[in-house]
Amino acid sequence: MSSLQLFNSLTRKKESFAPLNPAHVRLYACGPTVYNYAHIGNARMAVVFDLLTRVLKSLYPKVTYVSNITDVDDKIIASHKATGEPIDVITRKYEKIYNDDMAALGCAAPDIQPRATEHIGEMIAMIEALIERGHAYAADGHVLFNVPSFPAYGGLSGRSRDEQVAGARVEVASYKKDSADFVLWKPSETNEPGWDSPWGRGRPGWHIECSAMSAKHLGLPFDIHGGGADLKFPHHENEIAQSCCASGHEDDLSAFAKVWVHNGFVTVEGEKMSKSLGNFLLAHDLIKDVPGPVLRLALLSAHYRQPLDWSEQVVHQAQKLYDKILRAWDVLKDVAVCEESIPQKDPVLALYDDLNTPKAIGVLNSLLNSIFVTEPQYDLPSLKYILLNTLEILGVELVSPEAVSAESNSEIDALLEERSAAKAAKDFTRADEIRDELVAQGIEIIDTPEGAKWRKISYSHST
């Protein structure tokens, strides 16, 4: 069996992945806060961890992937106050949109997708455990985690307590014993969502939900914990603190999750996405113009730990690649499958090396070229097997490009007939007009020895 290499943020080294229990691999990735459409950066996280899950599933018999929905949060409350929409309407609406959009990008639904609001009891229990063990204290209606009670704090992001204090740029609330202490529970106003607790009516802090839900659904310790690079500090650092301290493993940062995986950011045309620049690209909008598998390939075109600059050209390259895949598939349509791999043509091997998708795409191109050229040393049945397997693990679906309505279908056929008549009459002006008309509708004409064919295209070849 091939072994998977993964870069572990906790040790800052690439390591050979060894599951705690090879019969059941468990991973958790921090999911979205549902108060708005997911942007392309959220999509990258979803695609990266979907890919990791697919790779794991190709190697191990059982894999459980948990990714949460944060449906209680101050930004959600702010959205509620601004729009007047009930909280649960907002959260359910954007949860569904998120799942639909990610599905369009080829992301399988997580095996378990827990909602924070459905785990308040577990969070309260964990907070009580932290208080009992001397790691948390109630003050002024809040419950805070006491960072000095956990000397190992900062191990993931590599910062000492002193450094954080020096870098603090936020006014320290008066009820904190230490400036680094963070909120586990906070009081809610009557017009804010809240739950009864030993500390009065309130709601959980941001970090505790992931600690509570991962423990409940996966058990501790589990294999892999992931999320965006910006979550490393403070979110993941605080999760580690809560989970290790609540479970009595104050001296072992890996008592929570063994391997930490963080994906890099997406920039747009060289700039960070920000509301002030107005360059927030929403997955929801991109899907309208570009097929999901193309967007997915574009998101996988850079290594997951590197920054990815989203540009017209990145999308264009992905379009060309997807187009090539579809054409190769056409060539292989009637070829039988031979389950025999050819290592030098197998892109999946690159994925086993810390999800090296750019290299995998390079090998994929080489594979596709072999299919067109039919190099004598490789036979198509094997190449077909590798291609199928690769697309499955990459999560790139073969969407039939011919999918158009029957009505426009007959319209296209009529135009094609007219064109072939024009060609027969050497009226090439009219023939070219028809081509242009169809291209404008996203239909490409392909002249073959057997006559003209057509297919739906997702972009113009003139670009």
Place this chain on the structure above:
RNA sequence: GGCGCGGUGGCAGAGUGGCUAUGCAGCGGAUUGCAAAUCCGUGUACACCGGUUCGACUCCGGUCCGUGCCUCCA
């Protein structure tokens, strides 16, 4: 200021102590009524300065530049 990451051919982007990544774009050719696609040919790049080495883009040190995080943030 602290903790990180990165600087590869026009662009995107892997990788390696000595052997062509790959793709996009471009150019020439085959093919085509014209295209598209495909095929053939074409580009010798690794920020700068030292060091180690028989040999470094690849290892070490320094410099410059860019960039992320430092309690909203994928």
